[in-house]
Amino acid sequence: MNFLSTALAGVCLLFISSAQDAQKAPAHSFDPQKLAWLAGTWEIKDGEKITEETWFPLKGSTMMGVSHTYDSKRTSFFEFLRIMVKKDLISYIPQPGGDPPVPFLMTELDDKVMVFENAKHDHPQRIRYERTENGMTATISLLDGTRAKSFVFTRKAEAAK
Numbered sequence: 001m002n003f004l005s006t007a008l009a010g011v012c013l014l015f016i017s018s019a020q021d022a023q024k025a026p027a028h029s030f031d032p033q034k035l036a037w038l039a040g041t042w043e044i045k046d047g048e049k050i051t052e053e054t055w056f057p058l059k060g061s062t063m064m065g066v067s068h069t070y071d072s073k074r075t076s077f078f079e080f081l082r083i084m085v086k087k088d089l090i091s092y093i094p095q096p097g098g099d100p101p102v103p104f105l106m107t108e109l110d111d112k113v114m115v116f117e118n119a120k121h122d123h124p125q126r127i128r129y130e131r132t133e134n135g136m137t138a139t140i141s142l143l144d145g146t147r148a149k150s151f152v153f154t155r156k157a158e159a160a161k
Helices: 002-024 032-038
Strands: 040-046 049-055 062-070 075-086 089-096 104-109 113-117 126-131 135-141 149-158
Touching: 032 075, 032 113, 049 075, 049 149
Parallel strands: none
Antiparallel strands: 040 049, 040 149, 049 062, 062 075, 075 089, 089 104, 104 113, 113 126, 126 135, 135 149
């Protein structure tokens, strides 16, 4: 009887320990190398207006990027961009117009799609990049998918090494 009680207690401790370890594990574990396809310069031409989004390859723990919308006379929009890897978290940090940074945590990453979310931000709350046959589509929306706006880019240049 003593052996059975000891064995049962051991099994219970094993389950408790496993449950505690699972709680310590990150909710998502993403492979930062799957970000590589984003590196390069992407372009949208809309009449005279051009939008270029350029991403540099992951160096250290950061991918740096910039978005620039302009015509022959003026810049109408710019944005500083970062994707940062810290431990098991990957964050997208835009600074539209040079405003303070707003972090979005990665919620999805595979070979063609990356999604970042921030439920506390007014708009957008979700930023989604999808590699397509002819380029890339960036879509911003609320978490429920409403107020969505998509930007369809073609690849202008590969990233410098």
